[in-house]
Amino acid sequence: MAASNDFFxxxxxxxxxxxxxxxxxxxxxxxxxxxxxxxxxxxxVEHNDNGALGFVVNRKSETALKDVIPDFTDSPAGELEVYIGGPVEQMFLFTLHSGLPGDKRSDAASSSLQGVILEPDFELIRRFLSEQWPDLNPEHRPEIRFYAGYAGWAPGQLENELRHGAWVVIPATPGIVFAPEPEESWRNALRKKGGIYWVVAETGFKPSMN
Known part of the structure; x- marks a missing residue:
């Protein structure tokens, strides 16, 4: 698995x-x-005339960072979990974080949501995890999530799926992106939508229409 520096x-x-x-x-x-x-x-993280791109934020893999980057085998950062970001390009590793000390980021970094930064420059992340992460109090460490692959849509594809009712849309929140219990994120996101979706969150089923 390779870390992606220039995908975006x-x-x-x-x-x-x-x-x-x-x-x-x-x-x-x-x-x-x-x-x-x-x-x-x-x-x-991206949606325009060229299509859309995002990351599944609530699906853990059974892999840790040390399993894909051997340099971290003996580092506390090696225990950071890798998530399955989507079915596309799963040999690449992508990074979202909540902000590095000193607001350190590359020129290619971007943010569509305050408190959530997409960092394509993995070497910057590698240096931070190697040089600073071990010395930081766990309470002061930024949130960092790694994703194997991504979810992508060709131009017009996502719009078609939305017209067919495949997705519910709500504004994103850092609390769900970096949820400590991601297995609850689907239900918690539906609860934020409210209305009939509160029932879906509680039961896993949508009430039938008469």
Missing amino acids: RGSDPENTNRGSLEGHFLISETELTDPNFIQTVVYL
Whole structure:
């Protein structure tokens, strides 16, 4: 598995596409049966005329950072978990974090949501984890999540799925992106939507329409 440094080159940071869902969650509907997305929450980091891209934030793998980056075998950072970010390009590792000390970030870093930063420069993350992470009090360590792969949509594909009711959309929150119990994130996100979705969150089923 490789860390991705330049995957996001070519995206337009000035894009202000009307109707963009960047910075929102896609919450899978109960009718969505694709095994890659059953009861998932996807954080969208890009959505424009070229399509959409995001990360499934609530699906842990059985892999830790030390399993894919041997340099961290004997480091506390090696225990950081790797999440399954989506079905595309799972040989690449992507990083979201809540902000490094001194607001250190690369020129390629981006943020669609305050408190959630996409950092494509893995070497910057590697240096931080190697040089600073072990000496930080655990309470003062930033949130860092690693994702194997991503979820991607071609132009118009996501819009079509939304028209067919595959996803519920709500504004994203850092609390769900970095949830300490991600297995509860699908239900917690639906609760934030409220209304009938509170019932879905509690039961896992949508009431039938008469």
